[in-house]
Amino acid sequence: MIISVEIALREITAFHPNGDDLAAKSQDLVSGLLQYSESPFSRHQFTPGHITCTALVLHPTERAVLLMYHHRLNRWLLPGGHVEPDDLSLHHAAAREAMEETRVQLSEISHSVLAGIDVHGIPRRSNEPYHLHHDLLWAFQAASDRIETTEEAPLVRWATEDTWAAHNLSENICRAARRTFRA
Numbered sequence: 001m002i003i004s005v006e007i008a009l010r011e012i013t014a015f016h017p018n019g020d021d022l023a024a025k026s027q028d029l030v031s032g033l034l035q036y037s038e039s040p041f042s043r044h045q046f047t048p049g050h051i052t053c054t055a056l057v058l059h060p061t062e063r064a065v066l067l068m069y070h071h072r073l074n075r076w077l078l079p080g081g082h083v084e085p086d087d088l089s090l091h092h093a094a095a096r097e098a099m100e101e102t103r104v105q106l107s108e109i110s111h112s113v114l115a116g117i118d119v120h121g122i123p124r125r126s127n128e129p130y131h132l133h134h135d136l137l138w139a140f141q142a143a144s145d146r147i148e149t150t151e152e153a154p155l156v157r158w159a160t161e162d163t164w165a166a167h168n169l170s171e172n173i174c175r176a177a178r179r180t181f182r183a
Contacts, residue, residue, distance in 0.1 A: 002088055003041055008051070009034050011090065012136075015114045020175055026117040030134045040134075043082040049119070049132030053090050054080030055098035056115050056139045056176055057106065059158050065177050066147060067167060068101055069155035073123075076167040078137070079104075079153065094138040102156045103148035107141045113183070115139040116176030137173070139180045 012030050017023035030051070039045045056078055057066035067076045079098040087093040091112040098104055116137035124130045147156045159167050161181075164174055 002086065003083065003090060003093075005034050005040065008040075008090055011114055012117070015117060017117075018179060020116075020179075022172060023117050023175070026119040026134070029119045030117055030136070033134050041083040046129050046131040049134055051083055051090070052080060052133040052135045053083060053094035053097065054078045054135050054137045055094040055106075056137050056173075056180060057098055057102075057104055058139065058141050058180065059145060060107075060142050061145070062158070062160060063181055064158040064160045065173075066098070066102060066104060066142065067157055067159045067169075068153035071154070072125075076159075076169060078173060080135070080137075090136055091138045094136070095140060098140065101150055101153040103146075103150065105143040105146065107143045109140065112138045112140050113180070115180045116172060118170075118172040118176075120170075120172075137176045139176075 009031065012027060015027055017027060033040050033048060041051050043050055066079065068079050070077045079101040080094055081097040083093045087096065095106055095109045114136060118135045119132055122131055122133055145158065149156055
């Protein structure tokens with residue numbers, strides 16, 4: 001694993017939830033996971049869970065975010081997923097997932113910002129128990145509005161704030177997006 005726990009802890013500590021109590025609680029949980037877990041980035045660590053990375057991709061000209069439909073969870077989500085052994089950093093993990101799942105081209109990946117932190121449960125599957133994802137939401141600017149469907153994401157779209165409720169976006173995603181648009 002290339003990613004440094006120390007660097008990850010610095011990134012988590014530098015995040016300012018700005019009055020978002022759930023993000024602050026999640027920040028504490030993620031910090032604890034990084035400090036006390038032997039394998040915080042391993043997708044096979046189910047207790048107490050593992051780090052995942054999500055991409056909050058902003059449309060290049062509109063106040064819209066990139067969404068993909070997750071068939072297993074039956075809902076619209078931001079692109080994201082598990083950290084891989086060859087990821088250089090946590091924000092690169094989020095960027096990789098967004099590009100793999102939607103073919104979006106991102107501007108200035110190195111300038112990504114930690115926009116949110118959310119710890120949430122993942123339902124049991126045949127080969128995995130119920131577990132927690134300690135999710136880090138990284139904000140990116142899209143280089144263009146061009147996106148493509150993939151096998152992993154057969155439905156992708158840009159969603160403006162007035163459509164977030166219709167897409168049933170979780171409140172933590174909405175709060176992170178609003179914070180990012182204000183920044």
